Amino acid sequence: MNIDISMIAKSINKEMVQEVQLALDSFRSRLGDFPITSKEPIELHIRNQENATVLITGTVDMEVMIPCSRCLEDVPTPIHFDIDKKLRIEEDCLVDDEMEEPDYLIGFELDVEKLVYAEILVNWPMKVLCKDDCEGICKVCGMNLNKGACSCQKTELDPRMAAIQDIFNKFKEV
Ligand SMILES: [Zn+2]
Ligand SMILES: [Zn+2]
Known part of the structure; x- marks a missing residue:
């Protein structure tokens, strides 16, 4: 899903709230392919702040099947984190200073699926155990x-x- 932010980028203090239902049903990375077993819609707040900044906030709540680090049995693992992105407004595009060439930004368009994917990657659990004494x-x-x-x-x-x-x-x- 793409959201056009050009109107927000033009006026200070303008805000939009967009509910996003992710299409993503599995998370593929170099670590493997992990089925997403449940996911909540994301309420995305997009706000033009002072100093030519667009602030994107929202909460991601999902459950992903990840194999236990020790026994490799699938473990339903909650993934829960807040998105808190500051984007700089340039003449003809938005810039994410924390990422080199982010693929989720195309000019003033935001590709929500790609943004969430990048954020899941950052918030991926270091270690998953089916139980502490596996x-x-x-x-x-x-x-x-x-x-x-x-x-x-x-x-x-x-x-x-x-x-x-x-x-x-x-x-x-x-
Ligand atoms: Zn044996
Ligand atoms: Zn285990």
Whole structure:
């Protein structure tokens, strides 16, 4: 969805409120393809402030399926953040000083889908766990250890090997 901001950009203190229902139904990035399972409409406030600035604010509220960092089971993960963008008004376009060549701005037009996409990327959770004490998967057979112990675990380890494996596990921890 594109919103034309040229009228707002022309008059100080002018504001518009636009409800946006995102078309985005999955989030694709270099990390993978994550289905968006629910999303609230965004109430976008676009306001011309003094000092040739347009302020864009709104709240994004959605739920995305993200695999657990340890066991890789899908976890419904709430993604919630505020958009708070300051754009500089130039003669024939808007400029985002925090981003080099933002693809969500075309002159005075705002591509809301692309703006939200860029903001999700910035607000993406660093780590997702299905539960705090997730056991992860066995590095040998790939079994999800939350569902029980696998037979690989039963092999007695040489104490020196066990120490090495402890260190390995420490590094593996995400
Ligand atoms: Zn897990
Ligand atoms: Zn195993």
